[in-house]
Amino acid sequence: MLVTERKPIDEILGFIGDESSVFLLGCDGCAAASGTGGDPEIQELKTALEERDIEVVGTKVIDFLCQKALIRSGLQPLSSCVARADSIVVSTCGIGIQAAATAIDKAVHPACDTISLGGVRGEWRGEERCAECGQCFLEFTAGICPLTACAKQLVNGPCGGAKDGCCEVEPDVRRCAWDVIYERLERQGRMDLLRRAPMQVKDYARMQPPPRIRGTQQWAVDMERTEEVAT
């Protein structure tokens, strides 16, 4: 399971910026269990955005947002609604956000930070991977994770090492993540996003499980059981 927490509403509003309408996407898998992407949370987010004059043209909670096939089939009946939205706000883990960004060729905004694996890696079947970094960068990178897709985990743009769009580490098989980000942003007419993006610095402290989780009864029970097995 991928444990997520909702970003502050002001950060999400900053991502939405001048756009006037959004479509909300949730996930009934890990995100619902985390209390971030299930139906109640999506309705709550809808209300919060509408109170701030953002039009929510539609919402959908997909069973497992990490699976692009489910996203495509789930959104098919709502395609005109999705098309009408300026962007998609996705309230789930880093894999789900990336899968949505790949499956829907529109701007996606992450509504969550992924803070811990806490078990198996979702239903991961595609190239989208999440580093559980706790400071989701996907807003600034067209929904492609620079921590897992770039060999150097570069968050401020490409190095000089890519040749013909391929990474210096595995030139025969690996695309340069920033080349893919560029392609997607250019196709969507959003290159300005990279210019506007503030300088990013990784915060490794946020990769640790936060005290809020370490302080739970569930965590304590889990630790206790480990001790029982050892003694």
Added chain:
Amino acid sequence: MKLTDLFRDGRFAITSEVAPPKGTHTAEMLDHAEMLKSRVSAINITDQQSSVMRLGSLAASQILKARGIEPVFQMTCRDRNRIALQSDLLSAWALGIENVLCLTGDHVALGDFPDAKPVFDLDSVSLLAVATGLGEGHDMGGNALEGKPDFCLGAVVTPGADPIELQLIKMEKKIAAGAQFFQTQAVFDAEAFARFMEQAKPLGAPVMAGIILLKSPGMARFMNKNVAGVHVPDSLIDEMAKAEDRPRQSVEIAARLIREIKEICEGVHIMPLGWEAHVPAVLDEAGV
């Protein structure tokens, strides 16, 4: 001496580079530096280039400085986290080093320790920002320093990259983070470089064009196939293939390139790759 002094005075800046040895014998590196020193303003010392473990660039920079040769201390983000990078910047200033070139660095997979941890805690942009902050008297966390450096900070750009737009955006970010000059990846096509400069000039930072001495047609073809952002035109490969005296031809090509671009950039950075002895002839023929 800071490279920015040259740009301020409107002088055409010339730098070259040497590589520290794999081991502790510095004689060959020093020989190379001695061959270059009377003709260049400063010499870059590479930081474990191609991710091959070598004597460190900080120590080598100080060794050159002690001999009266102005070093440009190259610093990559591959091997050190933000604590070590900041510490080495303070150490560099304490050792009298004034010019620092901030790079992301090659991936460890390219070198002789492909199983090493690729650090990249910071990248070229954030390293520049951190170095700028040290110069303002505080570390990355905002803590005050007792005594602060005053570096001339440089960065790199690849004029032949495709797409060039990403390079230009990152160049802007580097300038915003404190880059005061740029050295470029090798330039072989003056017209393509001129097109790049039309877009880079408005950003306002001095640009020094990278010049590599071609040694053979095979080397040119190898670079075309393997080196990112480098394209040697077929006409130059032909010239090298037909040449009876390759070093002579190489000097002629490099000098011609410098003559063609010297009016549109603020300097050149020459990468001799073992042909240090031919650099004076290149500069003589180029008239710089």
